[in-house]
Amino acid sequence: MSDVISQDEILVAAAEADATATKVAYDENAIKTLDPLAHIRLRTGMYIGRIGDGSTPNDGIYVLLKEVIDNSIDEFIMGQGKRVVIRRDNRTISVRDYGRGIPLGKLVECVSIINTGGKYNDDVFQFSVGLNGVGTKAVNALSESFEVISYRDKEFRRALFSRGKLLEETSGTTTEMNGTFVRFTPDAEIFGEYAFNDAFIARRLRYYAYLNTGLKLVYYSSTGNKETFSSEDGLIDLLKEEIGETELIYDIVHIKADHLEAAFTHLQSGYGEKYFSFVNGQYTSDGGTHQAAFREGLLKGVNEYAQKNYAGEDVRECIVGAISIKIKDPVFESQTKNKLGSTEVKGWIIKTIKDEVDLWLHKNEEVAKALISKIERNEKLRKELSAVRSKAKELTRKTAIHIPKLTDSKFHFNDQSGDRREDTMIFLTEGDSAGGAMVQSRDVMTQAIFRLRGKVKNTYGEKRDVIYKVEELYNIMKALGVEDSTENLRYNKVVIATDADDDGMHIRLLLLTYFLLFFEDLVITGHIYILETPLFRVRNKKETLYCYTEAERDAAIKKLKGTPEVTRFKGLGEISPDEFKPFLGEKMRLIQVNSGSLGQMGDTLKFLMGDNTPKRRDFIMQNLISDIAIG
Numbered sequence: 001m002s003d004v005i006s007q008d009e010i011l012v013a014a015a016e017a018d019a020t021a022t023k024v025a026y027d028e029n030a031i032k033t034l035d036p037l038a039h040i041r042l043r044t045g046m047y048i049g050r051i052g053d054g055s056t057p058n059d060g061i062y063v064l065l066k067e068v069i070d071n072s073i074d075e076f077i078m079g080q081g082k083r084v085v086i087r088r089d090n091r092t093i094s095v096r097d098y099g100r101g102i103p104l105g106k107l108v109e110c111v112s113i114i115n116t117g118g119k120y121n122d123d124v125f126q127f128s129v130g131l132n133g134v135g136t137k138a139v140n141a142l143s144e145s146f147e148v149i150s151y152r153d154k155e156f157r158r159a160l161f162s163r164g165k166l167l168e169e170t171s172g173t174t175t176e177m178n179g180t181f182v183r184f185t186p187d188a189e190i191f192g193e194y195a196f197n198d199a200f201i202a203r204r205l206r207y208y209a210y211l212n213t214g215l216k217l218v219y220y221s222s223t224g225n226k227e228t229f230s231s232e233d234g235l236i237d238l239l240k241e242e243i244g245e246t247e248l249i250y251d252i253v254h255i256k257a258d259h260l261e262a263a264f265t266h267l268q269s270g271y272g273e274k275y276f277s278f279v280n281g282q283y284t285s286d287g288g289t290h291q292a293a294f295r296e297g298l299l300k301g302v303n304e305y306a307q308k309n310y311a312g313e314d315v316r317e318c319i320v321g322a323i324s325i326k327i328k329d330p331v332f333e334s335q336t337k338n339k340l341g342s343t344e345v346k347g348w349i350i351k352t353i354k355d356e357v358d359l360w361l362h363k364n365e366e367v368a369k370a371l372i373s374k375i376e377r378n379e380k381l382r383k384e385l386s387a388v389r390s391k392a393k394e395l396t397r398k399t400a401i402h403i404p405k406l407t408d409s410k411f412h413f414n415d416q417s418g419d420r421r422e423d424t425m426i427f428l429t430e431g432d433s434a435g436g437a438m439v440q441s442r443d444v445m446t447q448a449i450f451r452l453r454g455k456v457k458n459t460y461g462e463k464r465d466v467i468y469k470v471e472e473l474y475n476i477m478k479a480l481g482v483e484d485s486t487e488n489l490r491y492n493k494v495v496i497a498t499d500a501d502d503d504g505m506h507i508r509l510l511l512l513t514y515f516l517l518f519f520e521d522l523v524i525t526g527h528i529y530i531l532e533t534p535l536f537r538v539r540n541k542k543e544t545l546y547c548y549t550e551a552e553r554d555a556a557i558k559k560l561k562g563t564p565e566v567t568r569f570k571g572l573g574e575i576s577p578d579e580f581k582p583f584l585g586e587k588m589r590l591i592q593v594n595s596g597s598l599g600q601m602g603d604t605l606k607f608l609m610g611d612n613t614p615k616r617r618d619f620i621m622q623n624l625i626s627d628i629a630i631g
Helices: 007-020 036-042 044-048 060-077 104-112 135-141 198-211 235-243 289-306 312-316 346-363 365-396 431-441 471-480 502-518 520-524 550-560 577-584 598-609 613-623
Strands: 083-089 092-097 143-152 155-162 165-173 179-186 216-220 226-229 253-257 260-266 274-279 319-325 425-430 447-452 493-497 528-532 536-539 544-547 565-568 589-592
Touching (some): 060 198, 083 198, 135 179, 235 319, 260 346, 274 520, 289 346, 425 471, 431 447, 493 502, 536 550, 544 550
Parallel strands (some): 083 216, 425 447, 493 528
Antiparallel strands (some): 260 319, 536 544, 536 565
């Protein structure tokens, strides 16, 4: 029998929560009204998503930068200002555009009063990317220093804030060109110890350039390096960068219509579908209705041309595509706008893509033959895989929550109405000893544990049917709920929790290879993480310190003075459940696995997991560290 959460466990957890709850009177005195900017600081995640420390591209400090640049992009979209200059001086970033400039008389209100701005006027901003009057205010509220200057018709107005509070305001005449200057320093009270990553900033700026042909973005890093980003071919350039040297069946197809741009191609080999979707210049990493409409339109266009009824998965297998649309008043499914929810866009996107694909296939008959041949090969492979899948299911006869070595959680990411779905995570850990400690230390409501039997199979160069032929790979897939689609993912975070030794690093790399080859979307959309756990415990009779590096260990020894006891944890199984609990709770350190371009990932996997053993061994020993990124 597998380990599953019991009703008794749930009742015990609920009873413990009740026992520790403090009883307070719920009366008029309990009702509080917060200033809007104070609410942003108190409930930061509602406005910018994750806070983070800058180690992943979705961390809050990059969201702040995005919100400022978005306003400059809005100016460009409206035909005002073709150049944006971004400068970074350590933790301080400035953005200067050459648009119209914020109206001088409303400068302070536009950056400090919620729901104030020009984004509500369709005559001024038809396709706004900004946060509907919230974005710049959030940057202001979450910055220890925030400066804004507007230049309009030889006059300027400047305002300086700290944590949303106005410190000073000046105005006068100027020789500066029209536009807006914003400089901010994210507040360490909110973000803690953080650092900007130039590579993350460059990637974001590159996307802006692809989506706005004719725009030039200039970036000066803290080291003085200058990079300029611009694009002539829009989404074609984006796909070229992502694909790299990967072999294609046909050249990238480019579609341009009113308020819509799309591009796509099929790779010669690989698995799954890969998309980059945007709304009014905003990267919708979780897709949405526009991406779904693009997929459906492509299928309808191919079937219209071929006069067939091919299955969607056969037509779209190995596709890499991008779509960008511009619409008024987009509806997103979260404040950070990662997924479009507007349903009215589906009809016209489907029709536009269908018609354009059908026309392109008729104009390019040789390419059409190659594509149809690829689709029919996909169909054959799918049917062969279906037979293997049926056999695997026949052998297991287990549901998603009755899997050997899985200790499940109460809540899941695919619970549509669950209020804790975002907190759900599964830890993939080595063996029963480590897994046992984690089972006793976890939050039974949101944290699941899957205990690996050891090193999983190296899947590099294997076909997809290997998932069904290797029991452990099959059980991981079933535990995650991604057999039919990664959209059915049962946990928001898939956390690789292996020992910090050679074997643990190897298992980590084998698991990453598995996900990148067969469930790449999980990596691209930011669901894969690495758990950092302490390597050392340094303690005396009064204090215990846990250290993640030798440098931290040495500092702890110096701090505790004398001759404190130093323990080196050889594996996760050596950490007791009581000690482990904070490292799955308030002291948990997770590193998000970030992917480079598709071409870079392919080259990296080939080097690390293919032939070339001696060089690979030397590379792993010298370079594979906890802060891992693919590509």
